[in-house]
Amino acid sequence: MLKRVAIFGAGVSGQAARRLAISLGLDVCLFDEGGNGDAREFSQEELGGLDAFIFSPGFAQAHPWRVLAERSGRPSYSELGFAALHWQGRVLGVTGTNGKTTITSLLCQALAAVGHSAVEAGNIGTPLSDVVLSDANQAEATAVCEISSFQAELPRGLQLDGLIWSNFAEDHLDRYDSMSEYFAAKAQLLGCLRDDAPAVLGADVVAFDPRVAAVRDSIVVDAPCDFEGLLADSPFNLEPQRTNFALASALWSALDLAPAELVQSANAFELAAHRLSAVAEWSGVTFWDDSKATNFHAALAAMDALESPIYWIGGGSAKGGGLDVFARLLAPKVEAAFVYGESAQSLAGVLCPLHARVEVCPDFVDAVE
Numbered sequence: 001m002l003k004r005v006a007i008f009g010a011g012v013s014g015q016a017a018r019r020l021a022i023s024l025g026l027d028v029c030l031f032d033e034g035g036n037g038d039a040r041e042f043s044q045e046e047l048g049g050l051d052a053f054i055f056s057p058g059f060a061q062a063h064p065w066r067v068l069a070e071r072s073g074r075p076s077y078s079e080l081g082f083a084a085l086h087w088q089g090r091v092l093g094v095t096g097t098n099g100k101t102t103i104t105s106l107l108c109q110a111l112a113a114v115g116h117s118a119v120e121a122g123n124i125g126t127p128l129s130d131v132v133l134s135d136a137n138q139a140e141a142t143a144v145c146e147i148s149s150f151q152a153e154l155p156r157g158l159q160l161d162g163l164i165w166s167n168f169a170e171d172h173l174d175r176y177d178s179m180s181e182y183f184a185a186k187a188q189l190l191g192c193l194r195d196d197a198p199a200v201l202g203a204d205v206v207a208f209d210p211r212v213a214a215v216r217d218s219i220v221v222d223a224p225c226d227f228e229g230l231l232a233d234s235p236f237n238l239e240p241q242r243t244n245f246a247l248a249s250a251l252w253s254a255l256d257l258a259p260a261e262l263v264q265s266a267n268a269f270e271l272a273a274h275r276l277s278a279v280a281e282w283s284g285v286t287f288w289d290d291s292k293a294t295n296f297h298a299a300l301a302a303m304d305a306l307e308s309p310i311y312w313i314g315g316g317s318a319k320g321g322g323l324d325v326f327a328r329l330l331a332p333k334v335e336a337a338f339v340y341g342e343s344a345q346s347l348a349g350v351l352c353p354l355h356a357r358v359e360v361c362p363d364f365v366d367a368v369e
Contacts, residue, residue: 002026002051008065009056010036013079016127017054020083023133031065047072054082057123057150060175080121080145081157083128089117089141091159092251095152095186096166096202098298099244100124101272103164104146106248110265114257117141123148149185150175158192162255164247165189165212167202169297170321183208190215198254200247219250229263236266238276240301276302285311287368295319296326303333310334313367315341323350331355338367 003026007017010032021028029046030037039046042065053069053076060066070076077085084091094104104124111118119136121128122145131143142161149172168183176182190212193199199218206213206220213220224242227249231237236245245266252262271277274292281287290302294316303310312334323343327350330337336357339347344360351358361367 004029004049005052005054006031006042006046006050006069007037007054007056008032008042008059008069010034011056011058013056013127013129014054016129017056017079017082020086020129020132021054024086042068044068050074052077052082054079055154057148060150061153075156076154077156078151078154078158080128080147080151081154083132083157084159085157086132086137087128087143088137088139089143090161092142092144093147093158093160093163093189093192094144094166095147095149095189096164096205097169097171097295098293098301099166099240099247100146100148102241102275103166103244103248104144105272106245106262106265106269107251108144109269110248110252110257110262111142111144113265114261118144120144120146122146123151147189149182152189153185155188155192158189159194160189160192161194161197162199162251163189163193163197164200164251165202165205166244166247167297168205168208169295171295171297172319173321174319179208187212198251200250200254202243202247219254221246221250227259227263227266229260229267231267234267235269235271239305240298241271276305296321296329300326300329300333303330308333308335311336311338313338313340313364315339315344315347315361315364315367317341318343318346323347327351327354340364340367 005021005026005028007014007028007030010030018028018030031039031042033040052074055066055078094100101124104120108118108120117140119131121131121143124146172182199216201218201220203222224246235241249262274289276288276290278286279289293299293302323346331354337351338359338361340361340363348358348360
């Protein structure tokens with residue numbers, strides 16, 4: 001029985017876990033390197049008397065505090081896993097390199113449309129700990145949780161009644177040493193599935209490691225298809241959302257829910273900001289905001305969804321990964337590239353030999369102009 005726990009990180013997840021732990025009558029010590037907790041140092045001396053450890057997503061596997069906690073042999077949880085222990089209803093998980101937020105919101109809205117009590121939680125913005133503390137924590141409720149690889153690294157406590165793993169592509173290589181390590185973090189969620197809980201996998205998940213399809217009777221979505229009743233102006237008639245809808249539909253069907261309600265929810269759905277949406281038109285040029293595309297896979301998917309000619313503005317911070325491969329795939333898709341930010345020179349270096357028009361811009365505003 002837990003009496004005293006350590007929580008690491010004083011951000012949104014850490015503070016939510018703290019509120020939940022205190023509500024459970026636990027003695028809590030919040031460790032934060034920035035000085036926003038009860039202590040800013042964690043060492044062997046602090047281990048005494050602690051029964052468990054709860055980590056915010058920002059603490060990577062190699063972080064000294066996490067290494068020390070896990071070596072102690074006592075339970076280590078993510079905020080999500082700790083909260084799941086105290087959630088009374090069902091949990092549906094959605095993970096993937098891209099598409100997580102859209103699929104999570106669609107499923108939640110569609111469940112509400114068929115009369116289910118449903119709530120979004122996890123990486124989408126609301127920690128599950130806060131949902132547990134709310135009136136939504138009922139046996140008949142469903143928490144639809146967007147789960148990042150960072151949260152999946154510590155799966156203890158998490159039991160899933162269904163899972164969508166939308167896709168797998170190069171990302172977060174500033175945290176993981178390899179694609180295999182990144183994949184392994186997400187793959188732990190398959191071990192969190194309850195008996196007979198459905199798992200829906202995108203085709204490139206299985207392509208990376210076919211063994212995941214054999215973990216249980218997984219449903220593999222190879223390609224999107226036409227759905228009866230889906231309107232022409234539905235956001236799910238444009239890639240990559242068509243594939244996201246196919247994944248959601250596969251899980252919906254596996255849960256024996258009426259397909260018409262999912263289609264109706266898709267027709268009324270409004271994409272969250274920054275997901276390939278037209279935001280302005282000037283002198284015959286339409287400007288599309290796809291700034292949620294923070295990895296190569298998402299950026300290339302946007303190019304495939306738009307009509308030529310395409311002028312691409314990209315840059316910002318680097319997250320690791322193979323720029324050379326990305327450049328070879330991007331170059332034939334765009335009329336010109338305008339790069340900026342921390343990665344501008346690196347992007348220009350790999351794109352210039354492949355493309356006649358690449359411009360390095362001082363900042364984003366200059367690139368737009």
